[in-house]
Amino acid sequence: MSTPIASLDTPAALVDVPRMQRNIQRMQQRMNSLGVRLRPHVKTSKCLPVIQAQIAAGASGVTVSTLKEAEHCFNQGISDVLYAVAIAPGKLSQALALRRAGCHLSVLTDSVQGAQAIVAFAKEHGERLRIWIEVDCDGHRSGLAAEDPALIDVARILIEGGLQLRGVMTHAGSSYELDNPEALQALAEQERALCVRAAQRIRDAGMACPDVSIGSTPTALSALNLDGVTEVRAGVYVFFDLVMHNIGVCQADELALSVLTTVIGHQQDKGWIITDAGWMAMSRDRGTQRQRHDFGYGQVCTETGEWIEGALVTGANQEHGIVTLGGADSADLATRFPIGSRLRILPNHACATGAQFPDYHALDADGAVHTWSRLHGW
Amino acid sequence: MSTPIASLDTPAALVDVPRMQRNIQRMQQRMNSLGVRLRPHVKTSKCLPVIQAQIAAGASGVTVSTLKEAEHCFNQGISDVLYAVAIAPGKLSQALALRRAGCHLSVLTDSVQGAQAIVAFAKEHGERLRIWIEVDCDGHRSGLAAEDPALIDVARILIEGGLQLRGVMTHAGSSYELDNPEALQALAEQERALCVRAAQRIRDAGMACPDVSIGSTPTALSALNLDGVTEVRAGVYVFFDLVMHNIGVCQADELALSVLTTVIGHQQDKGWIITDAGWMAMSRDRGTQRQRHDFGYGQVCTETGEWIEGALVTGANQEHGIVTLGGADSADLATRFPIGSRLRILPNHACATGAQFPDYHALDADGAVHTWSRLHGW
Structure with missing residues (x-):
């Protein structure tokens, strides 16, 4: 059911609704039992x-x-x-x-x-x-x-x-x-x-x-x-986020917010993939900077949400993200991550990243996408 | 002519229109002459x-x-x-x-x-x-x-x-x-x-x-x-900003964007003034962190815009800013900066701070305030 996601313009803030519902249930049940x-x-x-x-x-x-x-x-x-x-x-x-x-x-x-x-x-x-x-x-x-x-x-x-x-x-x-x-x-x-x-x-x-x-x-x-x-x-x-993951109160499969982004270029000599999710999309939050694992501006995943181990957003300008693969092989980036292909980025801080977007795009278990507006300003 | 500013809810993004006009003229004249x-x-x-x-x-x-x-x-x-x-x-x-x-x-x-x-x-x-x-x-x-x-x-x-x-x-x-x-x-x-x-x-x-x-x-x-x-x-x-000021391409009296904030509390023992301009208002941008002068999350000024030397926003939560006075005397904070009094904060990065607000409040030379909407999202 990738068609609806494929129709989204990027950058887009995605909410994994089944994960969000599980997170809500988990906290509510804990409070009920306490x-x-x-x-x-x-x-x-x-x-x-x-x-x-x-x-x-x-x-x-x-x-x-x-x-x-x-x-x-x-x-x-x-x-x-x-x-x-x-x-x-x-x-x-x-x-x-x-x-x-x-x-x-x-x-x-x-x-x-x-x-x-x-x-x-x-x-x-x-x-x-x-x-x-x-x-x-x-x-x-x-x-x-x-x-x-x-x-x-x-x-x-x-x-x-x-x-x-x-x-x-x-x-x-x-x-x-x-x-x-x-x-x-x-x-x-x-x-x-x-x-x-x-x-x-x-x-x-x-x-x-x-x-x-x-x-x-x-x-x-x-x-x-x-x-x-x-x-x-x-x-x-x-939603949880990478800061919470570092603290140890959630698992990777509980992170419900991510940013969908498109590859727009490469600097092969440096091992860089350039995307259209810069700090305007991710926010400038560097909440993992002093934690046990520094995720830069975010953990890079495939379009369908699988972590690409070691791949991080290591730099961000307003509308440009710089993705590096970490220790992994960085050969042939333009072939493996061609211009127009898509990635998902898990944010450091869900509150800060969400605030950069007028809407979330909520993904149901069946692949349907709903647009959920959010508040901006005071 | 402080009445219009006094009527603004905080946090608010203020644009000093005469400064902005001078900045525009300065760059345009430079390009014309080149x-x-x-x-x-x-x-x-x-x-x-x-x-x-x-x-x-x-x-x-x-x-x-x-x-x-x-x-x-x-x-x-x-x-x-x-x-x-x-x-x-x-x-x-x-x-x-x-x-x-x-x-x-x-x-x-x-x-x-x-x-x-x-x-x-x-x-x-x-x-x-x-x-x-x-x-x-x-x-x-x-x-x-x-x-x-x-x-x-x-x-x-x-x-x-x-x-x-x-x-x-x-x-x-x-x-x-x-x-x-x-x-x-x-x-x-x-x-x-x-x-x-x-x-x-x-x-x-x-x-x-x-x-x-x-x-x-x-x-x-x-x-x-x-x-x-x-x-x-x-x-x-x-607008210029503190990053540009550190680079050396603008003077303090050319900074045209600031955030108006209200004092909401104190922690006298720590020398903290708490304001309602946290990172949601200032953004998480720490662009001065590795520059010649680290301004924290912003330089603190009086309500009318005079720098309070050494006073910085040294901490920020979503809707709380923590202001410290630096080397200056921190006695009697609640008397000198009472709850309800106002400050202006100069941001590190005008692009990032502006993006946190749906509108600017533009201050003319005569004290009139106009609301200027700005774009959000993609």
Whole structure:
């Protein structure tokens, strides 16, 4: 059933739908067995059919990285939305409009300043916004440490300000730097324990803290127990990518996103195959650069998706990719990979590569291709 | 006149229109004085008002990196279009449709295989396509060496196949690796001399080769003479960026593209300011990483555009930027850069950062803001 793929212009972002469905099932079943809800992070796909497949499999609401994603989900009937970036005061009006339209949007803060701004806005508009407090479990980025005195201050400001404290949330982003199961299990436990501890401190101070939300794909797939946690957020598991493969949380046959490209030239002396998938298609993400295996700008596969061992995109200009075969024989490139022949490239980072494309081309098991649009911008 | 900027949601891609106009004038005047036509590469902006400003200043046609850009320009009355990526056979139908609609599109090849495919297609459809042959002047990417015997073979295949050989073209992409005027002048001369030599070889073989097209922003701004050259292509000069600043071909007050961002948090212990411009806004481009000054993911400026010396975006997640102040005093970050305050970030690479946004927000000298849409995808 290669005809539909053959009709696609390149570069094109392909989604292997059976793999995606298996990835969704795998994560959902894991969360079910651990006794927590799954709230997928839709920043990876930004694509409604993907999100709908996650909801159909049992997900409880969504996590978003922009209010545009929130609006998009809400307009399609997905109401329980967590905007998981500390909200800028300038975005509160947009959040309020969503709330007033009926969206059960909740937003995030991690500071006294931020909490005060939200309270002031909510009082001005007479609205009882729902808020999460972000906890820092690994020094990765944002959030208040579980033992920070300010955690209690922020909770008190929110609750005394008339807001609904929905709970505490954290993201063990440093899991991307690990690549062995024991370290991942330890970080997953740290993520769980510190977020539960933060909730407990708020409760011990006499305030309600109903929810405890944690998550990253590597820790979600590594945690041995999630006692005290109510929900997990994860995003990239829906497609996986080479970064996740290096971390060790997925197999090669679980990588669901690839870029279809056409050979447009050769530099035989250098062992280069030139393709039409440059960084505009792959993105500039070099997430595997410091991992156990550096995949350059991507792993090269045949048109039907078999890895060509050692073949990588080793260079990228805007609309040119440079493919080298690694240790393999580089003779007769123009005969073996003629101009017009096609390859598939597995990306380092599915979130970044997907963002380069207005649409995915979704390949069903029967070879049918569907065009799935995705969001761009804010 | 800060009101209009203050009303923008963040992150937003800002174009300083007076700077852009000066950049356009500078390059156009340089090409006029060197006696060559300028064919701007529109892959940088992918934005009609920018392209129209280049045409209004005297540009002769455009260079494009995708056929979507070609269609967009042609639909707006810009007819002389060079598609400067060796054409994949699968894209010839789209090129033909543009030609038949009246677009003076020319396309590119750098191989016997490619030339044969174009000739076969042209014969099948009875169309006299216009073709350039790509020359490799610096081992950077694609093209045939000026002395390669295949250069004459390709020219002969095209001409005997009934096509119009428009000329030879090259791009000294390795200029991005240089940072001193003498080396840039030497590379510019190499680019000129080798492309002129390739044209001469074709002419010496008894074939017409009317045009000689060269260019990259650094070499275009460094060349001392362009004897034998008929046109120059350059793209990023329209906005410039930190990579160009490191190369030494622009001043800080010529950088016309920046990203407006809002402070959303702090990690005072680490000296971090957290913003809402992560890699989704800045792109993952780290083009300054191996240059004389590594700007991380961007140089931080005040909301009105003054550089904050030493302040860089040193980390980026999808929707979070991490700003550090460098050697400067990092005390009281939350007081000095409160949540909700705004910064502007100068990007490493204007082509990559622009591509993350559906629109630019163009700032006139009088403070008025216009929304300029840009192309996304293929």
